[in-house]
Amino acid sequence: MQAHSLSRGSVAGLPAGSGGALPALVLVGLFFVVPVVALLLRSVTDPEPGLQNYAALFGSGTYVRVFLNTFLVAAVVTVVTILVAFPVAWMLAIMPPALGSIVFGIIILSMWTNLLTRTYAWMVLLQRTGVINRALMGLGVIDEPLPLINNLTGVTIGMVYIMLPFMILPLVGTLRAIDPMTLRAAALCGASPLQAFRRILLPLSLPGIAAGGLMVFVMSLGYFVTPALLGGTSNTMLAEMIAQTVQSLLNWGLGSAAAFVLLAVTMVLYAIQLRMVGARRLAGGL
Amino acid sequence: MTRPFLSIRAVRKAFGAFVAVHDVTIDVPKGEFLTFLGPSGSGKSTTLYAIAGFQDPTAGDVLLEDKSLLSVPSHKRNIGMVFQRYTLFPHLSVAENVAFPLRVRRRPDAEVKRKVADMLALVRLEKFAERYPGALSGGQQQRVALARALAYDPPILLMDEPLSALDKKLRQEIQAEIRRIHRETGVTILYVTHDQEEALHLSDRIALFKEGRIEQIGTGEDLYLRPASEFVAGFIGNSNFLAAEHLETENGVALVRLADGSIVKGVKATHALGRGQKARLMVRPEAFRLTPMEGNAALAVEIVDTAFFGDRRRVVARTKSGDEIDVRPTSDTAEPGGADAASGRQIFFDPATAFLFPA
Numbered sequence: 001m002q003a004h005s006l007s008r009g010s011v012a013g014l015p016a017g018s019g020g021a022l023p024a025l026v027l028v029g030l031f032f033v034v035p036v037v038a039l040l041l042r043s044v045t046d047p048e049p050g051l052q053n054y055a056a057l058f059g060s061g062t063y064v065r066v067f068l069n070t071f072l073v074a075a076v077v078t079v080v081t082i083l084v085a086f087p088v089a090w091m092l093a094i095m096p097p098a099l100g101s102i103v104f105g106i107i108i109l110s111m112w113t114n115l116l117t118r119t120y121a122w123m124v125l126l127q128r129t130g131v132i133n134r135a136l137m138g139l140g141v142i143d144e145p146l147p148l149i150n151n152l153t154g155v156t157i158g159m160v161y162i163m164l165p166f167m168i169l170p171l172v173g174t175l176r177a178i179d180p181m182t183l184r185a186a187a188l189c190g191a192s193p194l195q196a197f198r199r200i201l202l203p204l205s206l207p208g209i210a211a212g213g214l215m216v217f218v219m220s221l222g223y224f225v226t227p228a229l230l231g232g233t234s235n236t237m238l239a240e241m242i243a244q245t246v247q248s249l250l251n252w253g254l255g256s257a258a259a260f261v262l263l264a265v266t267m268v269l270y271a272i273q274l275r276m277v278g279a280r281r282l283a284g285g286l
Numbered sequence: 287m288t289r290p291f292l293s294i295r296a297v298r299k300a301f302g303a304f305v306a307v308h309d310v311t312i313d314v315p316k317g318e319f320l321t322f323l324g325p326s327g328s329g330k331s332t333t334l335y336a337i338a339g340f341q342d343p344t345a346g347d348v349l350l351e352d353k354s355l356l357s358v359p360s361h362k363r364n365i366g367m368v369f370q371r372y373t374l375f376p377h378l379s380v381a382e383n384v385a386f387p388l389r390v391r392r393r394p395d396a397e398v399k400r401k402v403a404d405m406l407a408l409v410r411l412e413k414f415a416e417r418y419p420g421a422l423s424g425g426q427q428q429r430v431a432l433a434r435a436l437a438y439d440p441p442i443l444l445m446d447e448p449l450s451a452l453d454k455k456l457r458q459e460i461q462a463e464i465r466r467i468h469r470e471t472g473v474t475i476l477y478v479t480h481d482q483e484e485a486l487h488l489s490d491r492i493a494l495f496k497e498g499r500i501e502q503i504g505t506g507e508d509l510y511l512r513p514a515s516e517f518v519a520g521f522i523g524n525s526n527f528l529a530a531e532h533l534e535t536e537n538g539v540a541l542v543r544l545a546d547g548s549i550v551k552g553v554k555a556t557h558a559l560g561r562g563q564k565a566r567l568m569v570r571p572e573a574f575r576l577t578p579m580e581g582n583a584a585l586a587v588e589i590v591d592t593a594f595f596g597d598r599r600r601v602v603a604r605t606k607s608g609d610e611i612d613v614r615p616t617s618d619t620a621e622p623g624g625a626d627a628a629s630g631r632q633i634f635f636d637p638a639t640a641f642l643f644p645a
Contacts, residue, residue, distance in 0.1 A: 184340060185373035185431075187360040189387035190438065196361075199390070203377045 036263070039256045046253030053257035063241070063258070070238040073152065073227065074220035077159045081216050082209055084160060085167035089208075092168070093175035104172075111165045119229045122158045123149065126230070154230035155237075159220060166219065167212035174208025214273045218266050238262055289352060291316035291474060292337075292442060297346035299332050306332045308498040309346065314476070316441075319468050321477045323485040323521070324495030330478050333495075334444055337476065339363050350441065366435030366473075370447040372427040374419035380430050381406070381415040387438045405433035408467060425456040429463065436471060445477045449484065461487050482522050486510070494518055512556075516643035519568045526611045528585075530567040532559040532642065540642055542567060545607035550583045552637040557644055564645040571614040573639040576601070582634040587611065589631055603633055 043053050057063050092100050110118070125131045126148040133145040148154055178201065186196040224239035231237065238258060246255035290313035299307040307329040314320050322330035335341040337348050339360035348355045355363055374383050384405050388398045406412045409429040419427055428448050435443055445464075449457040465488060468475055479485055485492050486506040493503040494517075502514040506522075513519035520527070529545040540555040542565060550567065559565055576599075578584065587603035590610070594600075601613040613633055 179371065179373065181369055181371055181373045182375060184338075184360070185367065185369060186375070186386070188338060188363070188365060188367045189390065189434065190361050190364065191386070191390045192361050195390045199386070200375055204375075 039263075040260055042252055043254075043256035043260050046256065053253045054261075056254060057257050057261065066236055066238055066241045067261075069235050070221055073155055073159070073231075073235065073237055074217050076152065076156050077163060077220045078213050078217040080156055080160045081163045081167045082213055085164055085171055085212065086205075086209075088164070089168050089171035089175055092172045093178075094180065107165050107168060115162065115225055118162065119158055119226050122154075122161065122230060126154055126157065149230055150232035152231075152235055154232075155227050155235065158226040158230040159223060162223075162226060163216045163219065166215050170212040170215070171205065171208040174205050174211075178204050210273065210276065214269060218269060221266060222262055290314060290349075291318075291351060292476075293347075293349040293352075294333065294337070295347045295349065297333060297336055297343045297348065299329070299336060299341060300344045306498055307336070307343070310498075310500055311346075312493060312500070312503065314474060317472045317474055319475045319477065319488060319490045321479060321485040321489035321492045322495055323479060323482060323492050324501075325480055325521075328495035329498035330493075330495045331446055332498075334446055334476060334478050337442070338365060338367055338444055364438070364440055365442050365444060366438070366440035367444040367446070368428065368431045368435050368448040370450055372419065372424065372431065372451070374427055374430055374434070376419050378418075379415065380411065380417050380419070380422070383419065383430055384433045384437050386434060391438060401437055405437050408436070408470070409433045409463065423456075424452050425460055428452070428460060432464070432467065436467070436473065439473075441474060443473050443475045445475060447478055447480070450479075450481075457484070464488060486522070492522075494521060513568075513641060516566060516568065519641055519643065524571045524612055524614075526569050526571060526609075528567045528569065528605065528609055528611075529607065529645070530565045530642070532561070532563045532565045534561055535559065542642060544585070544605075545609070546586060546605055548583075548585065550637050550640070552581070552583075553640050553642050554638060555642060557642065559642070559644060566643050566645050568641040568643065569611075569635050570639065571612040572616045573635050574611070574613040575615050575634045576613075578632075578634040579636070581636065583637050583640075584632045584634050585611075587631060587633055601633075603631075 044051060046053070092103055095103065123130075127133070128145040128147075128149075130148070132148060133142075136142045137145065148157070182204075183196055183200060186200045187193075191199065222239050223237065224243065227235075227237040228240050228243075231240075239262075242255045242258045242262075245251045245258065292314040294310060294312045294314075296309045296311050297307055298305065298309050310329070310333055312320070322333060324330045332341060336343045337355065339355070339358065342356065374380075375386065378386065381402050384402045385398050388401055393401075402415070403412070406415055409432055411426060411429055411433070414422065414426065414430075419430065422430065431448070449460055452460065461484060464475075467473075468488075477485075477488060489506060491503060491505055492509055494501045494509060496517050502509055502518045504512075509518055509522045513522065516527070519525050530542040530550075533541040533543055533549075535541070535555040535558075538555050539551075540553045540559070542550050542553055544550060544567065553567065575582065585603075585605060587605055589601060590604050591602040592599065598614055598616060601615075603611045603613055605611060611633070
């Protein structure tokens with residue numbers, strides 16, 4: 001009932017007895033709904049009423065490239081995060097609980113460490129004269145330093161690292177719910193380890209992958225710090241562009257329009273996921 | 287001797303210092319229904335897992351038609367298995383679960399379809415082909431698991447306490463199904479259970495495990511009528527143990543004195559016992575009678591409780607030395623104590639049906 005009333009945006013239409021939720025609703029309205037509405041208004045009124053900001057955004061090759069690049073980076077980061085997180089999550093799921101909770105703690109701890117510190121740490125590791133390049137050159141593996149920073153590689157490495165916990169946590173939950181005996185049964189049915197993975201483990205862990213993947217993708221779309229520090233000028237992401245537009249160019253209208261497009265895309269993706277999960281439940285699967 | 291179909295040779299499994307299975311050796315002929323029976327922790331499941339390939343034995347070998355299975359990974363052993371817990375694949379329909387082993391073997395679609403239909407007919411679940419495991423009862427799930435395990439015509443079917451999660455009525459129903467399926471398919475079955483009734487109902491032979499060793503292997507009748515040890519006698523069927531002293535043995539017949547001082551003659555001497563050695567005399571509840579017959583031994587008791595079940599009477603009696611005795615005469619439903627229950631009575635048994643074990 002409450003959600004329904006909210007969606008109509010009518011506080012007066014709330015059912016009786018929900019008065020206790022009023023302060024929270026006022027808070028949400030004041031700090032979330034009002035700014036978003038203000039943002040939308042600004043994008044169609046600044047500097048003058050009309051859709052010229054959106055026209056500029058989609059009309060300019062530069063901005064479109066930034067959009068595409070943002071999606072590319074977010075997609076690459078999501079895929080790599082899934083690939084790295086899966087084995088870690090599987091290990092955590094089958095580990096003895098005592099050991100598992102220690103490893104879990106380490107992962108959570110990394111989430112509590114300051115984002116900037118962690119990103120600067122990657123700069124130290126990845127730069128031309130950084131630890132990784134010097135070690136590889138010292139070992140004679142490479143002659144020239146690898147370009148690991150100020151490009152897509154740098155952004156991907158830095159962001160995958162930041163995003164891993166958000167992928168691992170839902171995935172561990174899903175994997176723990178899978179009975180290990182199911183995999184033994186698959187083996188005795190004649191499934192090779194690869195077949196057991198592809199036909200049993202992967203489909204069963206899909207809800208976790210979808211939940212984590214969407215979270216990582218959406219967070220990556222709007223990410224600022226890591227792309228700004230580890231990325232290059234040739235692959236600017238949307239958040240960086242918005243910051244530039246507003247801070248350097250003082251073009252609030254264009255910045256608002258870009259931010260609103262990002263928000264809209266995120267919400268569409270979220271709606272798609274809700275539908276997918278809902279549909280799965282209805283099908284009586286997992 | 288003809289070569290055995292499946293041969294378990296001196297299989298030993300140690301977990302660190304703990305030895306779960308001590309040098310178990312069994313030969314299983316083709317088509318046999320063999321049950322590993324024993325209390326939990328007796329090594330029966332560990333032995334089964336060695337055959338399935340989930341646990342490598344520390345020593346020994348498992349041969350199927352003279353070829354060692356140990357170097358073969360689980361998924362190439364071609365063995366069927368039904369587990370204790372429901373292990374159906376929850377994201378696949380019943381039909382796709384049964385088809386799974388055939389699909390991973392890349393069998394042609396037409397064959398898969400035909401085989402799935404056959405298997406679902408075998409377990410009588412044709413109507414449930416499109417359901418998902420979550421929408422089935424426990425009994426139905428285990429029947430699907432059975433169909434899945436038999437879909438690729440494995441030479442051996444392993445069953446690890448498949449009925450333990452089901453309620454009693456369902457257990458009996460599925461036991462009957464398993465018997466029928468064994469009869470119809472002729473598959474060799476190794477079945478693990480801790481339930482002696484289940485073992486007696488299903489098996490051609492029973493291997494009774496105790497602390498990692500086979501205590502006795504034989505038909506249900508062998509184990510019931512000719513138990514090799516006190517443990518076997520106590521595990522299979524119901525038994526009463528009476529403290530006794532062995533007096534002497536002559537021509538395979540022993541003379542014993544019970545704790546209340548009474549002498550029992552004519553007990554089969556299956557164990558070598560010394561003069562005066564402490565022993566235990568085992569008498570089955572159904573071997574007792576309430577009215578004496580020629581040659582019966584008598585036991586002075588107090589009647590504690592009596593209940594009438596129509597075809598039999600169940601009596602709880604107490605000897606003078608305080609042992610409680612379960613008495614279930616099969617064809618003798620005479621009234622033992624009536625209203626005068628505490629007055630003291632005698633119950634009777636044929637000494638030839640009693641067993642004497644060293645204490």
